[in-house]
Amino acid sequence: MRGLTMGAQSKELKRIFAESVLTAVSKAYSDSGIDTQAVINSISKPRKDYGDMSSSIAFRIAKSKGVKPMDAAVAIAKGFDVAAPFTEVKVMGGYVNAYVDEKAYAHMVIADIEKEGDRYASSGMGKGEKVMVEYPAVNPNKPWHIGHLRNALLGDSISNLLDFAGYKVEREDYIDDLGLQIAESFWGYRNLGNAPEGKFDEWLGKQYVEVNKRMKEGNLGGEISGLLKLMEEGDSEEARQARQISERCVDAQYDTAYAYGIYHDVMIWESDIVKARLLQKALDMAMARGALERRTAGKNAGCVVMDLGKVRDFAKDFENPEETEKVIVRSDGTATYVAKDIAFHMWKLGLIKDEFSYKGLGDHGGRMLYSTSASGGRESFGNASIAVNVIGSAQRYPQLIVKAVFRLMGYGTESERIVHVAYGEVSIEGGTLSGRKGGWMGDGDKAFTADALLREAVQKALDATAASKRISDSKMMEQVARAVGKSAIRFEFLRTSPGKPVVFSWKSALNFEGNSGPYCMYTFARAMRILEKAGYSREGIGAIDFKAVERGYDFELVKLLGEAQEVVEKAASEYSPNVVTDYLMELTSAFSKFYETMPVISSGAARGFRMRLLDAYMQVAKNMFGLVGIDALASM
């Protein structure tokens, strides 16, 4: 087939179509001013009865040449070299539409899927560049609530996507174990007189809420800030104990993470950033380069600040002349959160070579998890070329401050390599998820924690599995229910584009029908059953006659399968897992239609082709499942 190379079918098709259109344009109009990019932008996927590839370029030519779009389209179609992979070109309403040779194309797509297997639709886009992805950075004093879950699922899936798109990915979690919040929980742990019970993160979260109640009533402020001071000094018994409690809490939070299939490579503790003297180095550099200044007089006397006057043109956020400077280091010498974030990002992007000590925390989900630690070995984390931060959109301003300081330091290019994936926060109807007030505890029987949500989903899946009577073994049933419940929630949380705010509803979070994870899984299991019944094996099927390809749902499915890599690249470059869930829905729906209308086992001459198509669909579905973290079950 002319010019068609393996590995990127729909992209190749588009490229060849664009080339052919461009040639045809220049044949018909000598100086049209149309270039390759213009043609590529004009290409779209038409409705199926209009062909397989479409260009609206005739409209553009009509304008510049003062002719009718229809006439231009006809002229272009006339000059279009109709050769493989195309079989026909038609003009419709000013559009130039081409039809693909469905038999040859189906052959090629399926052969490529079989050849690439689990790597099918992966991409070299990232060129092996190292990306450090940060999520979800929950304070170690409470359980994950459904908002943290959105963050973690986005981070996890974006990491999968970047990895599949050819980046070297490091999954990092920032543990903010200093600060007032932790001191408050620590005080509660010591003074409330409650013994830990149940899951530690949940218990600690409740202590935190209780402390906040008491702070409103009595005067605990002094006592708690005293505690914080001891914690920050690092060498005290309090610091050691506080860290221990935080670690115990993170342990419990990570149990939640694993239940959802969320993993990390490394935890970076805020207290270790301070201990490793990263902060001091970063501040020294920033001041030496004039990005930060120490004030000796005025309202910020004694502070280290960034002069907002110097960064007005960086972003509109800084344009307000009433805001003159941003405090980075307080007058008492303690660092703000932003200060630590500046230092941390300099480390992430290799601008400070300082190394942490790490200890291994064992094998988690097939990968070794490390944590920064007071003592331990060296590892090669950090020094990435891109830092992707999955952080709520509310934190836009402090993220911009970090970038602004980078620019003032002369790290303009690096500042652009800090990516804030600003996701819309999750709210609940008529309430807040505040950790301080305990909104995550809910008011009725169901808490808005990630754990409670999973319990509900698994229970619902258990009921459905029991009702289906496909599985009788109770242990198996439990396993399946866990997979279905987890996948349902993952799909539901990922299917909305990250930037949009979400109002949580139990009903839609536990959706198992239509646009849902279980629907995709169910369809996959049905496909698998057919191959089982037919005794199919990829190796045993032998040569297939692709004459059996019709222009029905079989070819619609083929076309979709060919688009997988484009989907992955779009999703990765936009940090948007919902591009994948959308595609999965389309793919699943296309397969369901195929399944409904085109029998496989009893289809005579078409049987071989249809079985290979089915196998190819399963392979692609499985690859996409992996990216968003839903399980490919054989039965459910």
Added chain:
RNA sequence: GGGCAUGUGGCGUAAUUUGGAUAGCGCACCUGGCUUCGGACCAGGGGGUUGCGGGUUCAAAUCCCGUCAUGCCCGCCA
């Protein structure tokens, strides 16, 4: 006051970066389909002035201007 998001049938969402054909899908609602590969399914139907008002264009959900609503940020909190 300044800034940033978001706004698409009753509800939830896609398409907005790069303007193109009848705004795609799911839930809910109505109708039909299991002795034939798994009904967590499929087919058909009703339901839309894409917040509102202007503008640009052969063509606007998409670009520009204005405006409204909601949320968030503008701290020596994190």
